[in-house]
Amino acid sequence: MTATQSRPLVGAALNRVDGPLKVSGQAHYPSDFDVPGQAHAALVQSTIAAGRITRIDTSAAEDAPGVLTVITHLNAPRLDRGPMTGLGASPPPPLQDDRILHHGQHIAIVVAETAEQATDAARLVTAEYQADEAVLDLDDPRAQILDNPWGLDTQRGDVAVAMASAEVVVEGTFTTPDNTNNPLGLFCTLAHWDGDRLTLHDSTQWPSMVRATMAQVFKVPEDSVRVHVPFIGGGFGNGLRAWPHVILTVLAARTLARPVKLVLTRPQMFTSVGHRPEGVQHIKVGATATGELVALEHRSLSAVAMEDDDYEPLAAGSAVAYACPNVLTRDRQARLNIPNPTSMRGPAEAQGNFALESIIDELAYAVGVDPLEIRLRNYAEINPEAELPWSSKALRECFEVGAERFGWSQRSPEPRSRRDGDWLIGYGVAGVSYPWYQAPCQARATISADGNGYVRSAAADLGTGTYTVMTQVSAESLGLPLDRVRFDLGDSDMPIAPQAGGSGLTSALGNAVQDACRQLLDSFLTLVHEDEMSPLRGCTRADVAVEDGRIHRLDAPLEGETYADILARHNLTELTADGASDPGKAADLGMALAGAFGAKFVEVRVDADLGLVRVTRIVSVIDGGRILNEKTAGSQIVGGTVGGIGQALFEDTVTDAGTGRIANATFGDYLIPVNGDVPDLDVVFVGAPDRGTPLGTKGVGEVGLVGVAAAIANAIYHATGRRIRSLPITLDTLL
Amino acid sequence: MTHVPDVQTTGAGAPRTVSEVTTTLTVNGEQRTVSADPRVTLLDALRDRLGLTGTKKGCDQGACGACTVHVDGKRVLACLTLAAQCEGREVATIDGLGRDGEPHPLQKAFVDHDGFQCGYCTPGQIMSAVALLEEGRTRTDVEIREFMSGNLCRCGAYPNIVAAIRQVASEGGSDARL
Amino acid sequence: MRAFEYVRAADVDAAVATVTDDPFASYLAGGTTQVDLMKDGVLAPERLVDITRLPLHGIEHGPDTIHVGALTTMEELAADPTVVARLPIVREALLLGASTQLRNMATIGGNLLQRTRCRYFRDPSVPACNKRSPGSGCAAVTGAARMHAILGVSDRCIALHASDVAVALVALNAVVRIQGDQGRRSVPLTEFYLESAEDPVAENMLAHGELITGIEIPLLPEGARSGYLKVRDRVSYEFALVSAGVALVIEDGVIQDARIGLGGVGSKPWRARSAEEVLIGAPPAVETYRAAAAAALAGAWTVPGTAFKVELAQRTLVRTLQNVTEVSS
Structure with a gap:
């Protein structure tokens, strides 16, 4: 089947379909919903990081105006832990005992008639503790170490022997701090029980997971739980779990x-x-005198909570980034008395790439090879770990196109060699090989009596453009103009969808949507297969095309009829079909499934005396496979790049020694980039549709962030001659 | 404004002396009345009492700009303004932006330039940008960036926001009124 | 259970009387500090007296001085033509001091009385804060102290006064007009603020119930050069790591008069008189500026988190002096 349009829908830089709602304040986020009779809750949180609650006094809170209930570990029911998910275990359920595992742990929930009353009353709950000495530092010898927690450690060749034979060895220890996702939208949960039926409005990136979790924790059937999230005020990973609140x-x-x-x-x-x-990485590379890598060793340690899971293999990505014959990667976690970490845009890669792309830069200077050239010299033409060709890879083109647009050839080789008044000017580059991820997904497509399409899946749109690109895919697949197709999401009663995360949703959902639309066309053709009245009788999908809602025979384009005609003649109000996608396996496909690739070129200015760093230009060239919408995909890269500027220069969640309290938990104290920090950003897409997935797409939600920190650090080195191996790079480190 | 002194409110616990405040203000051209605890902010009054949820709460601490509205024509933060202070004031929010069913030119430009992603900061960005045009601070990109820096966007749409404002400004958008 | 009442003052006298008579009453103006700290649970007034409609708005222009009503907003003051022409140091400090939204709300009187941004002060769950609960200690001294003060501090408290414009105003010898139930008085801003080194609680010499009604800002002489430089991580919308406001009169190649204010470093808006003494009578030159900067920071008291500010503040002051005198390194 081919769906033809006067203009191609997929790929076009179309405006967001939800744009008019968002610019008029009419897009409804979870906190915008109210239910008649609702009460309001406020949380009470621990003020120690480790120990036990010896006494908790809720009487004053219970006596406060409007208070309806106060729940603590003393009166909470025992709850089951939620199910295993594709991202690891569910968080442990709250209020199950008197133990405190981190500062800020929920120790009570206060419910009152109004939000102000609940907040006031929450301040009246007092707790006494028996405090233990908290384990807060990665190097605390008491910290339990989890070795190879994801089974992703790699080893190929003989690193020790190769490193010993290398003509040049460069190594360094890199540290990255805690960062906080901080979507603008405050997370909200609005829960409403009707008997055993639960309706939730929840700030989640994964409605299907929240449904499954609530069903298991509260022992009700999954189909009696319904989770709504038509819009969410960003997530960046915060919405990937059903959190204790x-x-x-x-x-x-x-x-x-x-x-x-x-x-x-x-x-x-x-x-x-x-x-x-936070994480600490030690990375060591050995190379020939001309910069060919002979050995690479990358070890990481990152923090995780005492009794929870987080996926953060910082070093794993280094195994496939370069064509190096001898590689060893080791990832470990240390259990600390901290709030549980979770994925934050570009998890693991954002930190691991900073170390890898910094050390490659150091190697370039050590051997006197241009930093761009050294990356091309060690280019991984095939996936070196799987020893299979990539399903797609245009990283070389990313480097070449980026160098041209940026003017890399104007770079002066020596550090600290360009100056404009007080400002030192530097160029930096970094490459990105983002890992592939995709999970199974389902979608449902309907054509109604008026011939219009309605396609849906229980996915979430964080602002990535899912509503828009899936409307495009649906319209193209159904052969309908955009304004006759509606794509809907954010409701767990819709067909099950994976998380909006891991840069995996667009491919998973796009393929499922395309499949559902094809199945729907098949259903129409099945309906008319024996239909004497139909010009399409006997046709299969291969025999027809759809244009503007009219199915016609390829061999006789004048022979055809519309969806609406068929439904009317068969006395049907609608026809619906389900579709699904399931990612292929590399071994079956004979190729290594590739995520997105990218190259980042950065110009910085550093004030020679004051240490001020200003990012003045960034060129991002991205291989994202087939791009469904140049505009929304471009915004993903722009947004990721801004996040990368934050990681590089500003973001640092500071924990107080001893108490484990987060010292800067406000937007006034935890700095993210503001408008003034961001120059115009040049974004270009290169490459071809990916061969590993029917739609040809690769996710671009995270590749835009990764690499920015290294490219900025490399540019700062070029500007100043100072190699900074610790993020964020603040002016005091450059004084 | 009328004070309602010494109202006995009986909650689950002890009675409490509360002086509720009744405030009459104009919101998007309509006269509205709010009776509430005087500590209720303009932001919470708009969202929870008047059903105008277009204005967003991003920090409730005056540090993100998501709650930007206009009071008597000036952009302010609704989270640090008490509703009671707005007696007799003219409040304009995103919910009332545009005229005669037509979007404000900035609303259209934000869509055309993709000046948002999740959309949560967008009402505040647009209300700030409408004021920016009236302040005449759109002569250069540097100026736009500086005077839009009180509105955080975590999705990172800043360059597109600047492009949208630049376009409207170049088309004489400073004359565009609510 | 405590009461809470909001009242709108009819006139200045009534406002002063109401607050003076009620130890649990506070004034409410722009609200950018007051409302914020009430939400944090740091301030819990039982009565808020809204003064925003009192006739304390506007700017009167005298030949050598402008008189700024206390309720004039930061944005209004920055836009005043005399401020634009004659007090660039004030205008720059105002525009760099907050977002436009906050400048439209915050009054100049309120700005002078803004409370520290110290997160240990602003979080009542932290037990040790001598400013919030006298005698309890100072968590910031051993905590995250990057945004804290190094001048006029001690291990009792390192909270920073984060106002930008107050730095410019102390440099300009501005005078605060105050009204209390005992009458009116005027106090130089340099004497208005108290250092926290001895007493972290008392931040200024206002008695409870006293109200700032206005500020007198002497104009700089024609030909004076002034400027304000704010150094911070972000380009905008952030409190200063350090800042410097300077005003110089140079005649015949010699600095005749110098006024130096430093921000981001003091428990109060810091007037660096020791630096002024180095400058006055000397020619404008980088070496002089460096000596002045060293003098300004001579009394710094640091903790590990703030140690970098000693050097950064000196470099910032030198750069600001260079900027206004166009002297290159």
């Missing part, structure tokens, strides 16, 4: 038999919904 809100609503709404505060967004964990 969600369970507490649902519990409070069940206890009171009333709807309960909880909106986290900004400080709680630092402690309650995950963060990028």
